[in-house]
Amino acid sequence: MHTSFDPSLPPPTIREEDCPFCAIAAAHPPFDPIDPPHPFPSPPSAPTSYVVLSTPALIAFLDILPLSHGHLLLCTRAHRPKLTDVTGPEARDLGGCIRLLSAALVRATGIADWNVVQNNGAAAAQVVPHMHYHLIPRPEIRASGRYRESFTMFGRGQREELDEDEAEQLAEELRQQIADILREEQEDGESFLNKPPKQKL
Amino acid sequence: MHTSFDPSLPPPTIREEDCPFCAIAAAHPPFDPIDPPHPFPSPPSAPTSYVVLSTPALIAFLDILPLSHGHLLLCTRAHRPKLTDVTGPEARDLGGCIRLLSAALVRATGIADWNVVQNNGAAAAQVVPHMHYHLIPRPEIRASGRYRESFTMFGRGQREELDEDEAEQLAEELRQQIADILREEQEDGESFLNKPPKQKL
Numbered sequence: 001m002h003t004s005f006d007p008s009l010p011p012p013t014i015r016e017e018d019c020p021f022c023a024i025a026a027a028h029p030p031f032d033p034i035d036p037p038h039p040f041p042s043p044p045s046a047p048t049s050y051v052v053l054s055t056p057a058l059i060a061f062l063d064i065l066p067l068s069h070g071h072l073l074l075c076t077r078a079h080r081p082k083l084t085d086v087t088g089p090e091a092r093d094l095g096g097c098i099r100l101l102s103a104a105l106v107r108a109t110g111i112a113d114w115n116v117v118q119n120n121g122a123a124a125a126q127v128v129p130h131m132h133y134h135l136i137p138r139p140e141i142r143a144s145g146r147y148r149e150s151f152t153m154f155g156r157g158q159r160e161e162l163d164e165d166e167a168e169q170l171a172e173e174l175r176q177q178i179a180d181i182l183r184e185e186q187e188d189g190e191s192f193l194n195k196p197p198k199q200k201l
Numbered sequence: 202m203h204t205s206f207d208p209s210l211p212p213p214t215i216r217e218e219d220c221p222f223c224a225i226a227a228a229h230p231p232f233d234p235i236d237p238p239h240p241f242p243s244p245p246s247a248p249t250s251y252v253v254l255s256t257p258a259l260i261a262f263l264d265i266l267p268l269s270h271g272h273l274l275l276c277t278r279a280h281r282p283k284l285t286d287v288t289g290p291e292a293r294d295l296g297g298c299i300r301l302l303s304a305a306l307v308r309a310t311g312i313a314d315w316n317v318v319q320n321n322g323a324a325a326a327q328v329v330p331h332m333h334y335h336l337i338p339r340p341e342i343r344a345s346g347r348y349r350e351s352f353t354m355f356g357r358g359q360r361e362e363l364d365e366d367e368a369e370q371l372a373e374e375l376r377q378q379i380a381d382i383l384r385e386e387q388e389d390g391e392s393f394l395n396k397p398p399k400q401k402l
Contacts, residue, residue, distance in 0.1 A: 083317065084304045088297060088386065095296015096289060102321070103285045113322025116284065116334075120303070121314025124339040133317075138325040185289065 016079040021130040024049045025059045025077045034182045036175040050162075050171035053101065053178060057093050060101055062167055065159040068137050070109040070170065072101055075132035082120040083131050094133065101135055104177035108170065111137040217280040222331040225250045226260045226278045235383045237376040251363075251372035254302065254379060258294050261302055263368055266360040269338045271310040271371065273302055276333035283321040284332050295334065302336055305378035309371065312338040 016022055027046030031037055031054055040051075052072065053060040063071040074097055080086045086094070098116055106112055117134040119126040217223055228247030232238055232255055241252075253273065254261040264272040275298055281287045287295070299317055307313055318335040320327040 082303075083300055084307060086300060088300065091300035092293040092297045095299065096293040098296065098319075099284055099287060099289065099292035102283075106285060113324035113327075115321070115325045116317075116319040118299075118317040120316070121339065123314035123341050124316045124337075126314075136325075138322065140324050 019079055019128070019130050020047055021059075021073075021075050021128055021132065022079050023047050024051070024061060025054075025075075028054045028059060030054050030056050033175075034179050034186075036179055038172075040172065040175070048164075050167045052104075052171050052174040053097065055093070055097075057090050058097055060097065062162060062171060063134065064162050066162055067134075067159055068111075068139065070105050070111065070135075070137040070174075072105060072135040072174075073132045074098060074101060074135065075130055080131045081129045082126075083118060084120070086131060098133055098135070100178060100181060101174075103181050104174050105135055105137060107177045107181075108173045109137050111139050113138040113140070220280055220329070220331050221248055222260075222274075222276050222329055222333065223280050224248050225252070225262060226255075226276075229255045229260060231255050231257050234376075235380050235387075237380055239373075241373065241376070249365075251368045253305075253372050253375040254298065256294070256298075258291050259298055261298065263363060263372060264335070265363050267363055268335075268360055269312075269340065271306050271312065271336075271338040273306060273336040273375075274333045275299065275302060275336065276331055281332045282330045283327075284319060285321070287332060299334055299336070301379060301382060302375075304382050305375050306336055306338060308378045308382075309374045310338050312340050314339040314341070 024047060027043040027049070028051045033053055033055070048064060050062040051059060052062070053074075055077075057077055058074060059077055060072055060074040063073050074094065076086055076090050076094070078090075080090070083091070102114060102116070105114060115134070115136045115138060117136065118132065120131070225248060228244040228250070229252045234254055234256070249265060251263040252260060253263070254275075256278075258278055259275060260278055261273055261275040264274050275295065277287055277291050277295070279291075281291070284292070303315060303317070306315060316335070316337045316339060318337065319333065321332070
């Protein structure tokens with residue numbers, strides 16, 4: 001069951017049928033992350049998107065206006081305006097996937113530092129009102145002339161459109177790294193996504 | 202079992218025994234979030250801290266240099282330098298708790314917009330090398346003279362020290378809201394923390 005915490009909050013500023021993230025989710029059915037499709041299908045009706053993970057509950061894809069190489073978005077498959085609108089199980093899945101995607105991102109980009117950001121509401125700079133986590137690699141300051149120490153997390157000023165070929169290659173690499181990590185963790189007895197926690201409250 | 206994803210990464214820049222978040226965790230044993238202690242104990246040996254949630258795996262407390270009223274930190278009880286160092290179950294617990302704390306924060310502060318931020322590594326502006334999520338309420342621009350549209354997420358420039366009385370009152374309110382939400386969700390059949398996900402991959 002899905003409940004919003006505060007019924008007095010204003011409704012989302014976009015209808016579900018106009019939501020770009022819902023359109024991406026609708027065009028990409030879930031696939032087994034440990035055995036991703038290869039070559040990866042590109043649905044003709046979908047908005048341009050480079051999907052790296054698609055489960056019954058969640059979907060992750062490259063940001064088309066990246067703040068850095070590898071900038072990823074992770075959202076619920078269902079339309080949830082804010083983090084308080086997601087179900088408990090979705091929230092737990094999101095937590096597990098952020099770890100998985102972080103590890104895959106470090107391996108795929110070679111960048112060991114990154115930010116995880118999730119914005120709720122206009123005052124917090126949320127642009128698409130379908131809740132999503134950003135994962136943003138942060139190259140060392142010295143390695144990137146474009147890096148500013150007090151960078152602006154939000155706004156589109158310094159964002160450049162994604163290059164198509166580069167994006168396809170990066171998405172393929174990320175799907176591969178995700179599969180590798182899941183395979184290694186199976187062997188280790190670890191789990192990212194679908195095991196209950198070891199300890200209860 | 203705990204494994205780091207990339208053994209070639211540099212070691213954390215702080216030893217576990219010097220870590221302020223480990224000290225806070227050590228001073229605050231887990232309590233039942235649905236029935237928090239009242240009055241809340243203040244361990245004499247601990248660093249100043251206002252704890253709102255303490256489970257076997259996680260601990261959440263007020264940031265002592267808040268970017269806004271209600272600025273919360275959520276971290277693992279165990280010392281994990283980056284998000285890729287946490288276990289799968291910890292990552293899932295973190296995901297569930299971010300939702301719970303977000304809901305409690307909206308209720309306690311009356312502020313419906315907020316950011317969730319988690320920084321990994323110096324280039325990503327991580328200051329304390331014990332992984333933690335920030336939850337930062339964002340009052341409407343018009344309601345706060347201090348708000349800047351392109352605010353700096355990181356750095357300490359505009360941060361003011363927490364007022365002790367205000368902090369104690371806010372922490373008490375947050376513990377109460379957390380308990381209320383957990384009680385409501387029990388009735389609803391929802392779960393924040395300790396149920397397996399509804400669907401598997």
